[in-house]
Amino acid sequence: MRGTHLAELFDGADPGVADALDVVSGFDEALVPGLARVGAEQQSQLAALAGAVAVTPLRERTREAVEKVAAGSFGDEHLAMLAGARTALLGAVHDALLERLDTALGRPRATWATAEAPAPSVSENLMAGVRSWLREVAIAGWRGVDHDLVSASAQTAEAVLAVPALRRLAVLLDGLAAELRASCPVATMERLPLRRWADLWSRALLLAQPGGLPGSAATPVSGRLLPLGVDVHEHGTAVQVQVHAVLESADVPPRLVRTSLTTAKVETIVGPAVWRLLRGAPVLFKALAEHRALEITDVPLLPGGDLVWQDGSARPGETVEPFATARLHLGTALAPAVPPLERHPVRIAEPVLLEGYAVAVSEEGESRLDVDGQALTVDVARLPGCGPLTPDLVAASSACLGLVRWDGGRWLLQPLAVQVRNRRGTTEAHTADWALGPTDPKVVRAEARAGDAVAVLRERAGRLLRR
Amino acid sequence: MVGWERHSTARVLPPVQPRKLAKVPFVELADGRLQGVVSSGSDVERVYVSSVVAGSHGYSCSTNNNRPCGGLRGTPCKHIQALLEEAVVQYGVARVARYLRIDVDDPDCTDLDLLHRLRGGPESIPAAVVFSRFLRHLAYLEVPESTEPVPELHWFPATRVGR
Numbered sequence: 001m002r003g004t005h006l007a008e009l010f011d012g013a014d015p016g017v018a019d020a021l022d023v024v025s026g027f028d029e030a031l032v033p034g035l036a037r038v039g040a041e042q043q044s045q046l047a048a049l050a051g052a053v054a055v056t057p058l059r060e061r062t063r064e065a066v067e068k069v070a071a072g073s074f075g076d077e078h079l080a081m082l083a084g085a086r087t088a089l090l091g092a093v094h095d096a097l098l099e100r101l102d103t104a105l106g107r108p109r110a111t112w113a114t115a116e117a118p119a120p121s122v123s124e125n126l127m128a129g130v131r132s133w134l135r136e137v138a139i140a141g142w143r144g145v146d147h148d149l150v151s152a153s154a155q156t157a158e159a160v161l162a163v164p165a166l167r168r169l170a171v172l173l174d175g176l177a178a179e180l181r182a183s184c185p186v187a188t189m190e191r192l193p194l195r196r197w198a199d200l201w202s203r204a205l206l207l208a209q210p211g212g213l214p215g216s217a218a219t220p221v222s223g224r225l226l227p228l229g230v231d232v233h234e235h236g237t238a239v240q241v242q243v244h245a246v247l248e249s250a251d252v253p254p255r256l257v258r259t260s261l262t263t264a265k266v267e268t269i270v271g272p273a274v275w276r277l278l279r280g281a282p283v284l285f286k287a288l289a290e291h292r293a294l295e296i297t298d299v300p301l302l303p304g305g306d307l308v309w310q311d312g313s314a315r316p317g318e319t320v321e322p323f324a325t326a327r328l329h330l331g332t333a334l335a336p337a338v339p340p341l342e343r344h345p346v347r348i349a350e351p352v353l354l355e356g357y358a359v360a361v362s363e364e365g366e367s368r369l370d371v372d373g374q375a376l377t378v379d380v381a382r383l384p385g386c387g388p389l390t391p392d393l394v395a396a397s398s399a400c401l402g403l404v405r406w407d408g409g410r411w412l413l414q415p416l417a418v419q420v421r422n423r424r425g426t427t428e429a430h431t432a433d434w435a436l437g438p439t440d441p442k443v444v445r446a447e448a449r450a451g452d453a454v455a456v457l458r459e460r461a462g463r464l465l466r467r
Numbered sequence: 468m469v470g471w472e473r474h475s476t477a478r479v480l481p482p483v484q485p486r487k488l489a490k491v492p493f494v495e496l497a498d499g500r501l502q503g504v505v506s507s508g509s510d511v512e513r514v515y516v517s518s519v520v521a522g523s524h525g526y527s528c529s530t531n532n533n534r535p536c537g538g539l540r541g542t543p544c545k546h547i548q549a550l551l552e553e554a555v556v557q558y559g560v561a562r563v564a565r566y567l568r569i570d571v572d573d574p575d576c577t578d579l580d581l582l583h584r585l586r587g588g589p590e591s592i593p594a595a596v597v598f599s600r601f602l603r604h605l606a607y608l609e610v611p612e613s614t615e616p617v618p619e620l621h622w623f624p625a626t627r628v629g630r
């Protein structure tokens with residue numbers, strides 16, 4: 001990514017984006033007092049939401065939903081329409097932002113082909129239970145969320161987690177409930193994460209609709225997989241390792257793909273220990289830790305660019321440095337289309353390579369990479385604890401492989417790997433360097449001192465769960 | 468840039484600090500209580516369920532079979548002390564104090580300072596509720612891994628804990 005790319009990314013503003021986000025914020029504010037208590041202000045905010053989708057097929061039913069809420073007689077289907085309209089607006093914002101980014105990068109992107117498979121069949125009772133809790137939350141409003149309301153989600157959330165097809169919904173509900181639980185009583189909070197909680201509430205409500213979980217038809221793919229870097233997601237009870245890579249297959253141009261491993265965890269398992277929870281992909285982890293390519297055979301590729309990992313269908317290949325892969329392929333590789341329900345600005349995570357920059361630290365302590373006079377802010381809060389990347393390494397770096405993201409009205413860089421030049425030559429640090437265990441002796445000693453949290457809890461589980 | 472309220476990845480929960488789990492395998496701030504499970508020093512099959520209520524600071528301690536703890540004699544027992552100590556390691560003293568509504572003027576105070584400022588007395592808190600939360604907590608480690616992408620986790624970026 002050169003200064004000219006950044007200049008194009010930052011140049012001008014999309015007026016539609018700001019307007020759409022204002023309408024979204026209006027809806028988000030209506031969730032503060034709750035939809036059972038909408039006053040004139042909230043009514044006009046909801047009407048603005050209906051107005052914003054007035055030229056779409058959502059028009060009639062959104063207008064009806066807004067009227068029902070105003071009259072205080074709304075049902076599940078009306079809440080679903082409001083969540084749907086809000087989601088559609090954020091989907092449009094996502095599209096505008098991603099198009100801007102693709103244009104700036106010159107990145108080709110596949111178009112979405114609507115080859116959706118039938119949705120997995122799941123218990124309608126269970127989904128109704130989830131919707132009912134989300135309705136209670138919307139009625140109470142964030143200010144009305146108390147311990148009892150949060151606890152009321154526990155049984156449903158537990159049942160959802162037991163169904164593998166509902167993992168997405170389960171992980172989302174757990175994440176939202178944990179934040180609400182820690183914030184109780186929410187009425188006493190000074191500031192509320194309005195956009196965030198409304199995002200989580202809306203997505204959960206859509207996933208809990210009958211047929212809301214999209215099924216997708218996978219295509220088996222083979223070829224050479226070249227990892228670029230690893231993005232790690234984590235909350236108290238879940239961790240996801242998402243590998244960004246380039247796939248070279250016969251007869252098609254190189255493609256950008258991802259592959260993800262998710263598992264449940266508990267709050268006290270943090271840092272490098274999370275790698276030990278993921279035991280199903282030793283071949284992939286070896287390739288990540290040793291910077292190797294992988295030869296894959298007939299691994300399912302979802303239309304959104306996600307390989308459904310099968311460790312038995314992969315063999316480790318020769319050493320290929322991720323920075324070399326980035327230099328060779330990032331300029332031309334084909335990016336995947338984004339599945340309709342995933343279109344939200346939070347999902348934008350485009351791999352890029354930055355070089356030849358100066359690192360500047362602003363007065364607020366923010367690191368920025370300055371390339372040819374254009375500065376991209378580094379999201380240092382996004383450096384995961386399970387790897388060796390630190391803000392200091394980023395500040396000392398001369399090249400950075402990362403993901404371009406967008407949040408809070410601006411573009412950000414999430415580093416996945418850095419190159420640091422020093423007297424002994426060039427050293428590197430990648431988020432997945434410790435996939436097979438920490439390699440830094442200091443970290444190894446600290447881990448040994450703290451004891452093995454995973455082992456202690458598994459021992460307790462063995463004694464107490466199976467009695 | 469716009470306000471924190473308009474960030475999809477606004478951080479609500481600070482990351483917890485790693486701690487040794489052998490003595491106190493489970494601590495949480497939930498249901499209006501600091502509650503958790505403390506291993507018995509003498510019997511590996513036995514655990515104590517201890518809790519402190521936010522606001523009133525009433526406390527309780529019993530075994531997982533609902534036998535009252537012998538150490539509770541008008542003052543918090545060693546299990547409650549251990550619970551508070553580990554909660555402070557895990558969440559930091561400020562978060563524990565805020566949740567329990569203990570007034571602390573000194574941000575560098577310790578778990579012992581918190582202990583001395585508990586105003587309540589023994590209170591009956593159902594051990595079964597807390598113990599079942601612990602079992603549910605342990606059950607997370609039995610949930611199988613998945614290779615299907617979870618796009619919703621983009622709202623939950625991993626972050627560093629102070630090391």
Ligand SMILES: [Zn+2]
Binds near residue numbers: 528529538539544545
């Ligand atoms: Zn005790």
